Amino acid sequence: MNRFPNIYHLAVITFKEGIRDRALIGVFIISLVMMVMNVAFISFFMRDLGKVSVDLGLSTVSLAGLVLVLFIGLNLISKDLDKKTIFLILSRSISRTQYLLGKFAGLMGLIIMSMAIIGLISFLSVLLIKSFLAGVFFAKSFSWWTFFLAWGMSVVSLMTLTAVGFLFCTLTSHAFVAMVITSMVYLIGQTLPHIQELVLARQQVLKVSASLKIIIQILYYIMPNFSLFDFKLQAAHGLPVEPGHILWAVVYGLVYTTVCLWLADLVFKKKEFV
Amino acid sequence: MAIEFENLTKVYQTGLRKKTVTALTNFSLSVEEGEVFGFLGLNGAGKSTVIKILLGLIRPTRGNATIFGQPGSDPAARHRIGFLPENPYLYDHLNPNELISFAAGVAGKNHHQVISRGRELLERFSLTEVMTQPVRLLSKGMTQKMGFIMAIIHDPDVIILDEPMNGLDPLGRRIVADIIIELQARSKTVFFTSHILNDVSRLCRRVAIIHRGSLHYLGRVDELYDGAFRYRIRLKGPVSELTGISATITGNMESSELLCPQEELIPTIEQINKAKLMILSIEPEREELEDVFIRIVTEGQNEPIS
Numbered sequence: 001m002n003r004f005p006n007i008y009h010l011a012v013i014t015f016k017e018g019i020r021d022r023a024l025i026g027v028f029i030i031s032l033v034m035m036v037m038n039v040a041f042i043s044f045f046m047r048d049l050g051k052v053s054v055d056l057g058l059s060t061v062s063l064a065g066l067v068l069v070l071f072i073g074l075n076l077i078s079k080d081l082d083k084k085t086i087f088l089i090l091s092r093s094i095s096r097t098q099y100l101l102g103k104f105a106g107l108m109g110l111i112i113m114s115m116a117i118i119g120l121i122s123f124l125s126v127l128l129i130k131s132f133l134a135g136v137f138f139a140k141s142f143s144w145w146t147f148f149l150a151w152g153m154s155v156v157s158l159m160t161l162t163a164v165g166f167l168f169c170t171l172t173s174h175a176f177v178a179m180v181i182t183s184m185v186y187l188i189g190q191t192l193p194h195i196q197e198l199v200l201a202r203q204q205v206l207k208v209s210a211s212l213k214i215i216i217q218i219l220y221y222i223m224p225n226f227s228l229f230d231f232k233l234q235a236a237h238g239l240p241v242e243p244g245h246i247l248w249a250v251v252y253g254l255v256y257t258t259v260c261l262w263l264a265d266l267v268f269k270k271k272e273f274v
Numbered sequence: 275m276a277i278e279f280e281n282l283t284k285v286y287q288t289g290l291r292k293k294t295v296t297a298l299t300n301f302s303l304s305v306e307e308g309e310v311f312g313f314l315g316l317n318g319a320g321k322s323t324v325i326k327i328l329l330g331l332i333r334p335t336r337g338n339a340t341i342f343g344q345p346g347s348d349p350a351a352r353h354r355i356g357f358l359p360e361n362p363y364l365y366d367h368l369n370p371n372e373l374i375s376f377a378a379g380v381a382g383k384n385h386h387q388v389i390s391r392g393r394e395l396l397e398r399f400s401l402t403e404v405m406t407q408p409v410r411l412l413s414k415g416m417t418q419k420m421g422f423i424m425a426i427i428h429d430p431d432v433i434i435l436d437e438p439m440n441g442l443d444p445l446g447r448r449i450v451a452d453i454i455i456e457l458q459a460r461s462k463t464v465f466f467t468s469h470i471l472n473d474v475s476r477l478c479r480r481v482a483i484i485h486r487g488s489l490h491y492l493g494r495v496d497e498l499y500d501g502a503f504r505y506r507i508r509l510k511g512p513v514s515e516l517t518g519i520s521a522t523i524t525g526n527m528e529s530s531e532l533l534c535p536q537e538e539l540i541p542t543i544e545q546i547n548k549a550k551l552m553i554l555s556i557e558p559e560r561e562e563l564e565d566v567f568i569r570i571v572t573e574g575q576n577e578p579i580s
Contacts, residue, residue, distance in 0.1 A: 009379040013368060020367035020408070083363040088424065091329045091357035091434075092380050093349045273331040274286070 010102020035125035050138030057122035078175030139238030150231035157229035163260035189226035276463035282337035312478035356430035362421030381428030435466035488578035
């Protein structure tokens with residue numbers, strides 16, 4: 001069976017279907033407006049202009065990516081299930097695993113391309129601010145490498161989030177439910193590591209019960225740790241980044257993504273398309 | 275055998291209370307290679323369930339469904355299949371050209387290999403002008419035609435069509451019917467469901483009728499008409515004195531009409547003679563396939579075939 005061509009053809013139609021979605025143009029326009037605002041209003045701040053501009057630029061990238069995954073990406077798979085387009089796909093010599101991988105690959109192509117465009121807009125806005133408006137306010141140790149690292153890690157974070165979304169899409173079959181649960185997982189994944197840190201560091205002061213501590217610990221290991229991919233602080237302040245941290249974040253992202261896709265595949269293989 | 279269903283039973287469990295619904299009961303059927311086979315049944319009779327099991331979209335509770343001896347759940351078996359679902363929903367933002375490329379690509383065919391066939395089919399269905407337009411701008415009939423093209427573009431050996439005439443104008447129906455005849459001439463197997471019984475009687479040699487998840491009829495279309503003859507008897511004056519006949523009576527003070535089954539002709543004429551009524555005419559009539567179908571599924575004349 002032609003495994004890789006099938007995945008490729010599915011990825012191509014998923015990418016084309018996503019790239020022509022009008023909502024994507026909306027995401028680009030909002031990102032552009034945010035970047036224009038970044039340039040236009042930077043002089044309103046009294047200090048740390050470099051930090052604010054980098055932070056806003058990278059936050060826009062992350063936010064646009066989040067909207068892209070939740071509102072366009074997950075819809076691409078849920079709509080197949082909801083509108084029964086999947087009948088046209090799975091009635092061909094395409095296995096369910098190939099379907100999931102093809103969809104995922106197409107969606108990742110869409111995410112990487114969109115993030116590249118939004119990242120470029122973000123880079124240009126920060127470059128403009130650094131070169132002409134507030135160059136002296138940038139940390140001396142500011143490096144474009146860390147800026148692009150933070151951008152790259154946003155892509156890894158979105159890859160992980162997409163895989164989590166795929167799992168919930170296969171479990172629920174409804175775009176809205178999958179989107180709500182994935183959003184909740186994202187929020188929990190962003191904040192839980194901080195809560196866990198706080199609970200462990202101040203358990204005497206906070207008087208945390210043993211059972212709550214166990215629950216937080218369990219959730220910490222199950223939920224995806226999205227804060228691990230956040231390098232915005234380092235980029236904004238020009239802080240050094242340890243190579244081990246980067247490697248760990250990438251490996252964690254890849255492993256978490258693989259596990260989610262594997263679980264999604266298990267669920268999907270058992271699914272009946274009535 | 276091109277397609278074979280063996281003792282298929284499908285039981286669904288629905289709702290929180292896991293209420294069981296039996297969609298299919300011991301359904302067995304074989305479709306020979308090169309045959310155009312009509313699969314009939316009312317809405318909810320189980321037609322789509324049978325097709326979905328064959329394509330591996332749902333699993334049977336019991337039994338098997340195979341394509342050339344291989345289970346339909348195996349993607350390799352589906353390599354030889356082309357499928358048009360009922361009310362196909364295609365990708366909104368893709369155009370007919372891209373959909374044809376996709377269908378050909380996943381079937382292992384080179385785009386250039388099918389490009390001429392794709393163009394020919396698009397031309398035949400008058401879709402050439404919209405071949406670069408997004409599918410969301412196509413009408414229901416055009417979408418149906420596109421779904422049909424996607425089902426046959428890779429030249430499969432078995433074509434499964436779920437309501438292929440749905441939403442088509444008379445010309446579209448004629449083209450689909452012509453293509454089915456051409457496919458049969460090339461020894462392709464066509465298994466299709468339709469509510470338009472005229473098309474079934476015109477295209478198929480054999481049909482199966484499914485009702486409430488069980489097979490109620492399996493045989494040749496012409497055999498389906500056996501016993502489907504009736505007589506229209508016109509009488510002078512009103513009919514009030516005829517008793518003990520199983521004929522449908524309509525009429526007024528001047529004349530009456532009796533519609534009686536073939537086997538009731540002699541007893542009915544005897545009753546008419548006894549009542550001293552004047553027969554104006556006796557005309558044989560053949561029931562339409564539609565009437566036979568309704569009789570089979572509603573009057574329960576044919577018990578499930580085990």
